[in-house]
Amino acid sequence: MKKIIVACGSGVATSQTVASKITKLLKEKKVPADVEAVDIKSLKHHIKGADAYVSIVKSKESFDIPVFNGIAFLTGMGQEQELAKIIQLIQEG
Template identity: 60%
Template sequence: MPKVVVACGSGVATSQVVADKVRKMLAARGVDADVVAVEVADLPKALEDADAYVSVVKSEGEDYDVPVFNGVAFLTGMNVESELSRLILALGK
């Protein structure tokens, strides 16, 4: 099962909300994925076995070994369909 990591500053409120939305939107499209919310400090460890990263916070100059998606789109609904489609493609679905 693919793993999607969602991260914000504390890993509590915002990332949990976005992770829940991502989980529901993927499920509605028949994509089964393990969507986890973490705090930014735990990001390197969480990304070790991840297939995608949904970023709620701006990470300047960071380079990740997985595709990165705009978490604000999932939070606000702006451009969410575009980000969701990109995420689904990245997960190989």
């Protein structure tokens, strides 16, 4: 199962909201994935085993995995496009 990390400044409200929304949307489309909310300070630790990263705050670092726009899941603007990209990544295996 693919692992998706969602990170925000504190790892509480915003990342939890986005992670829950992504989980719900993926379940509706019957696409299995493990979506986890973390705080930005522990991102380096969690990203090692992740297949994708949903970013809510800009990071100065770059990562060797696909990065998706988490703001789209907060605002709804561009959400379908970002979700489609995540689903494509998951289904590619």
